[in-house]
Amino acid sequence: MDGARDGEEIGPGVGSALERSDPVRIGPYQLLGRLGSGGMGKVYLGRSRTGHLAAVKVLHxxxxxDRAFRTRFVRELNxxxxxxxxxxxxxxxxxxxDEERLWMATEYVPGPSLNQAVSAFGxxxxxxxxxxxxGLLGALESIHAAGIVHRDLKPSNVLLAEDGPRLIDFGISALAGATSLTGTGVVxxxxxxxxxxxxQRGESGPSSDVFALACTLMYAATxxxxFEGTNPMGVMFRVVHDAPDLSRVPDQITALIRPCLDKDPLSRPSVPELINMLPAAETEGVSRLLAHGKWLPDAIRxxxxxxxxxVFEWDGVRPSGRPAARPGHHEDGEPDPHTGTFSEEPPSQPDPTPRPDRTITLGVDGPVREPLPEPPTVSQGSAAAPPNGSPPNPPGPYDAGATGAPEPDPANEASLRTHTLPLPADLPPLPRTPRPIWRRWLPDRRGTR
Incomplete structure (x- = not known):
C-alpha cells in the first residue's frame, strides 16, 4: 500500500481525519486517522490500550x-x-x-516515506x-533469511526514521519457492x-528485490x-529491453547500482556481496551515522x-461527524469492558443517627432550646466542676494544689494556657448549678480558702 503523498509537508495533513465511513476501532487499536491508501486498502494510525502506536492496514x-485471497493473505502474513x-x-x-475485515498492524514509524522526502526536499x-x-541491504538480509521475497520494494514502501530506514509492506510478499496463488496473467x-x-514470467526471487533496490536508490539520488514513463506497458517494455539511464547519478552510487540492474538475475550480486562492496573506511563512516541517528539532513529531521x-495533537481530535463517546463506551457506542466508571466524590448518604434533643430544663423557667455550647476550657491548675454538687476529682500531679507542682505566674500569660477537653460533639450541656455551691472547691490564688 502506498503511504500518504504530500509534497508540502511530512505526515498527516488536514484531510487525514477519520470520516463517518471509517471504522473507529480495529482489534485492540483505537484508530486516530488515516496514514494513506492504495490498491489493496487503507492504512490508519492506531493506538492500543497500552499506548503502542501502530500502522493498521485494512484491506478492501x-x-x-475472496476466499482464495484471504487464504494467501493469512499465509503470507504468518x-x-x-x-x-x-x-x-x-x-x-x-x-x-473468520473476521469480517482483513487487517494487520505493523510498527508505526514516525517519519516520511522516501518519495515524500524527495518530493519535499529534493x-x-x-x-x-x-x-x-x-540500511535497505540490512532489511533485505533479514527478509531473505526468513525465506521471503518482498516483491514490491519502491520509494513509498521505504520510511525514513532517525535511527535508519524501514522497509515496510509485506502485503503482497510471498514465500520463496512456494506455489503462487495469484491468478494466471496477474502481474x-x-x-x-x-x-x-x-x-516476462512472473517469477520473483531475492535477485528481483536487488533490482528493485537499485531502482529505488536511483530515485533517491535523482x-x-x-525506467520512467506515464504508460505502464511502455515502462515495462523498457525494463525488459532498454538499458537504464544513469547519467545523472553520482559516480559512487552508479558503481553500486549498475551491476544490480543487469537483465539476467543470475548476473546480479547477492545482498551479502553488496554489503561488502563499499570500502571498509566508507562503511565505517556510514555505519557511524546510522548508529547515532545522524544520517538524515537537518531539514528532514x-x-x-x-x-x-x-501526531500528538491529532490524537486528541474526535473523528469528524461523530458524537463524543459516552464514559465506559467506545466511539461506536459499544460498551468497553476494560473501562470502568467512577466518581471523584462518593454520593452523600443521609445520616441515620438520630439527632439528640437539645431541650433542657433550667429551674422554674421551663424548657429552653439552646445550641450546643463550645467544648469547655479550664485553666492549668483548675479543676472542672462536678455535676449535681458531687465532690471534685482529686488533683493530679500537675494540678495547682499538688505538691511540687509549679506555681503559675498570673503576670505571665504563657503560664496560663488553656486546654480543650476532648468531649463528644453531641454531648448535652452540663446543668447549671448555683455558683456558691462549687466555688469553694476552687483554689485561692492568694493562698487562702
Whole structure:
C-alpha cells in the first residue's frame, strides 16, 4: 500500500481525519486517522490500550470476500511475522480467517516515506544515500533469511526514521519457492521497480528485490527512476529491453547500482556481496551515522520532530461527524469492558443517627432550646466542676494544689494556657448549678480558702 503523498509537508495533513465511513476501532487499536491508501486498502494510525502506536492496514471489502485471497493473505502474513531486524517494520497483530475485515498492524514509524522526502526536499546527498543503501541491504538480509521475497520494494514502501530506514509492506510478499496463488496473467508489483523476470514470467526471487533496490536508490539520488514513463506497458517494455539511464547519478552510487540492474538475475550480486562492496573506511563512516541517528539532513529531521508533535495533537481530535463517546463506551457506542466508571466524590448518604434533643430544663423557667455550647476550657491548675454538687476529682500531679507542682505566674500569660477537653460533639450541656455551691472547691490564688 502506498503511504500518504504530500509534497508540502511530512505526515498527516488536514484531510487525514477519520470520516463517518471509517471504522473507529480495529482489534485492540483505537484508530486516530488515516496514514494513506492504495490498491489493496487503507492504512490508519492506531493506538492500543497500552499506548503502542501502530500502522493498521485494512484491506478492501472485495478482497476480504475472496476466499482464495484471504487464504494467501493469512499465509503470507504468518511468514512476515517471522521477519525480525532493525530496518524492517515488525508485524504486531492481525485478524483471523473468520473476521469480517482483513487487517494487520505493523510498527508505526514516525517519519516520511522516501518519495515524500524527495518530493519535499529534493534528491538526497551522497552520505545519506550510502546510509540508505546499507540500511535497505540490512532489511533485505533479514527478509531473505526468513525465506521471503518482498516483491514490491519502491520509494513509498521505504520510511525514513532517525535511527535508519524501514522497509515496510509485506502485503503482497510471498514465500520463496512456494506455489503462487495469484491468478494466471496477474502481474504483482509496481511498473518501473519490477525486475525483467517478473514482467516476462512472473517469477520473483531475492535477485528481483536487488533490482528493485537499485531502482529505488536511483530515485533517491535523482528524483526519478531508471525506467520512467506515464504508460505502464511502455515502462515495462523498457525494463525488459532498454538499458537504464544513469547519467545523472553520482559516480559512487552508479558503481553500486549498475551491476544490480543487469537483465539476467543470475548476473546480479547477492545482498551479502553488496554489503561488502563499499570500502571498509566508507562503511565505517556510514555505519557511524546510522548508529547515532545522524544520517538524515537537518531539514528532514526538523520536519520529523514537528510531525511527531502534530501526531500528538491529532490524537486528541474526535473523528469528524461523530458524537463524543459516552464514559465506559467506545466511539461506536459499544460498551468497553476494560473501562470502568467512577466518581471523584462518593454520593452523600443521609445520616441515620438520630439527632439528640437539645431541650433542657433550667429551674422554674421551663424548657429552653439552646445550641450546643463550645467544648469547655479550664485553666492549668483548675479543676472542672462536678455535676449535681458531687465532690471534685482529686488533683493530679500537675494540678495547682499538688505538691511540687509549679506555681503559675498570673503576670505571665504563657503560664496560663488553656486546654480543650476532648468531649463528644453531641454531648448535652452540663446543668447549671448555683455558683456558691462549687466555688469553694476552687483554689485561692492568694493562698487562702
Amino acid at each position: 471489502d472485495q478482497l476480504a470476500e 511468514a512476515a511475522s517471522r521477519v525480525s531486524g532493525r530496518f524492517t517494520a515488525a508485524v504486531l497483530a492481525s485478524g483471523g480467517m 534528491p538526497l546527498t551522497t552520505p545519506t544515500l550510502l546510509a540508505l543503501w546499507l 504483482v508489483g509496481t511498473p518501473g521497480y519490477m525486475a525483467p523476470e517478473e514482467v 528524483g526519478t527512476g531508471p 526538523r520536519q520529523m520532530r514537528d510531525h511527531a508533535g502534530k
